Amino acid sequence: QMELEALRSIYEGDVCFRELSPVSFQYRIGESGDPKAFLIEVSWPETYPQTAPVISMDAFFNNTISSAIKQSIVDKLMVEVEANLGTAMTYTLFEYAKDNKEVFMENQPVNTVTSVSNSISIGTPEVPPSKKKEKKEQLSKTQKRKLADKTDNKGELPRGWNWVDVIK
Secondary structure: OHHHHHHHHHHHHOOOOOEEEEEEEEEOOOOOOOOEEEEEEEEOOOOOOOOOOHHHHOOOHHHHOOHHHHHHHHHHHHHHHHHHHHOOOHHHHHHHHHOOHHHHHOOOOOOHHHHHHHHHHOOOOHHHHHHHHHHHHHHOOHHHHHHHHOOOOOOOOOOOOOOOOOOO
């Protein structure tokens, strides 16, 4: 297929491009550390390009992006698809996404990193550690049994139960 060859030559050495299969491609829009980066997956049905390719944003890479934004990106790309039906358009779609990255992601809050660091300084973290400690003391039945197995009836542990095996 000519489009496949074209894509391979255009994106050769491009770290953002991934050929998942000869009919399925991923392209990362934005640098990997960019909070507004996203990944588009384009798959070709058998009747492509007469019919629209399948555009997916389900990649794990996109898991921080809200579903509303993913949907709006797919919707905007589908408009581009409609305009290009009948022609090889995967390159066009990837480039269109690149050119419109800021527009696509304008509603994506980028403060994910800052919001995390803010919450730490508020002073709430005293709560989780104490909760964790309480849980540790509540042993499960199997844990209690294991402890009981190690002790004799008087609750005394046999001599050497906690020695480190030096020979190993």
